[in-house]
Amino acid sequence: AQSVTQLGSHVSVSEGALVLLRCNYSSSVPPYLFWYVQYPNQGLQLLLKYTSAATLVKGINGFEAEFKKSETSFHLTKPSAHMSDAAEYFCAVSDLPDSGGSNYKLTFGKGTLLTVNP
């Protein structure tokens, strides 16, 4: 079974500073990888996904993530934090689909709460 580790349950940055949220996965086969964002009292919204087309993936709101197979990592970055980036961020990895199907179940990390200070 897949597992996902997000280092740091809470990250605090100043507005304009670099954002780095860490995610490591365990798998012998490069999976699909995702970053989701959850704003207070809302559902999860997809930020970006890795599907093997390119190792550097660009997402919405200026975020990007780099897939590094040798490090089994998929860290999320943004060059300059904005107050509106304050939210909880979840890394997720997909299992391979059930045999004969295309159902990709997800395993989520425990989340990292990003605080942005003025």
Add this chain to the structure above:
Amino acid sequence: NAGVTQTPKFRVLKTGQSMTLLCAQDMNHEYMYWYRQDPGMGLRLIHYSVGEGTTAKGEVPDGYNVSRLKKQNFLLGLESAAPSQTSVYFCASSRLNEQFFGPGTRLTVL
């Protein structure tokens, strides 16, 4: 397009009561999922469905039942609620490898 909707948004139950959470999607997706979210635990899969009339257990299925009588709806039932089921419940539907989430239902069991 409403996407994925969940009913109700909030609910308070007493221990032993039953209830059903409704998830509906208008994207014609085959796959649907129920998760629970607890502080510091991320999202954990309760049950999922790969098509109308089919369901399967996820990581934490105990105490829950599901049904998928129509392709667009996925119901989550609690037959006898327990305080340990106090959580935020999210439904999702998927097209291939991307899941779309509903806004959640906040359930408190006293």
